[in-house]
Amino acid sequence: MQRDLDKMRRRPFFFPLVLPVLLFIVLVAAAAWLFDARATTVVFVVRHAEVETGNDPDPPLSLQGRERAARLATMLSKARPVRGLDAIFASEFRRAHQTVTPLSETLALPVNVVPSATWSELARRITREHRGEYVLVAGSTANIPSLVQALSGETVTLGEDEYDTMFVVFVPQVSKTKVVRLRY
Numbered sequence: 001m002q003r004d005l006d007k008m009r010r011r012p013f014f015f016p017l018v019l020p021v022l023l024f025i026v027l028v029a030a031a032a033w034l035f036d037a038r039a040t041t042v043v044f045v046v047r048h049a050e051v052e053t054g055n056d057p058d059p060p061l062s063l064q065g066r067e068r069a070a071r072l073a074t075m076l077s078k079a080r081p082v083r084g085l086d087a088i089f090a091s092e093f094r095r096a097h098q099t100v101t102p103l104s105e106t107l108a109l110p111v112n113v114v115p116s117a118t119w120s121e122l123a124r125r126i127t128r129e130h131r132g133e134y135v136l137v138a139g140s141t142a143n144i145p146s147l148v149q150a151l152s153g154e155t156v157t158l159g160e161d162e163y164d165t166m167f168v169v170f171v172p173q174v175s176k177t178k179v180v181r182l183r184y
Helices: 002-038 063-076 094-107 116-129 144-152
Strands: 041-047 087-091 111-114 134-139 165-171 178-183
Touching (some): 087 116, 094 111, 116 134, 144 178
Parallel strands (some): 041 134, 087 134
């Protein structure tokens, strides 16, 4: 009978010690989740739209390409309730620049031109300078897969006839990077 009384006396002291520890763990986990959600960079990576056929090494967009650029502008201008995108990057080619121009004009954002020589540094630049922001990048089949891989570690492929593919790369600070492949 004395043993049962000893157990009853000890039990109330154990619970008040465990409760603050559990509460602290829950608060730390919630704070980490909130930080990670607020600091997630979302990068939309698209290929330039359809181009006119011909001998021009840097051809302009075709009618179908201009229509696709307009669809992209309509879709991404509503990506966030307040502003849409925070930054727009395009390769140095006219076709990539023309693909993002309608969106750039809609949001009144400048297009940051990325020369081919510095394309490999773009992923680091985005994660460093645009943490927690929404960013659009337009490139070509030659440089899009390398950018997605640099941002996420995932290998993606893009066919020569795929003008409607969009990769949405979620780059959080704490958890694992995710890539979603969409068509627009």
